[in-house]
Amino acid sequence: MPDRASAFFDLKPSPNGKNDYSQIFNQVLNQKNVKVEVLMSVPAVSFSIPKEFEFLGEGQGVKYFTELSFCKNGLVLGPDEKIKKTELEKAVDVVKYF
Secondary structure, three states: OOOOOOOOOOOOOOOOOOOOHHHHHHHHOOOOOOOOOOOOOOOOOOOOOOHHHHHHOOOOOOOOOOHHHHOOOOOOOOOOOOOOHHHHHHHHHHHHHO
């Protein structure tokens, strides 16, 4: 048996969540030789649409991480499994804007 081990957890809580997960882990792993630390914590991203892009419709929240969290301003566009032709045309309009 090894004398020590380590583990990493990737936790993606709800943007509206109020739980302190490092405290919860510490309580569950209530042992003297266990250390829990947060390596990175990234805030949730607002999903409001700028006025210039109101033609896209309303924004929506997503349940995955995006690099937009590290940007001051930005817009993430991405289709689901299917995309309507009208939505593709709107995406072209966005690209033309830039």
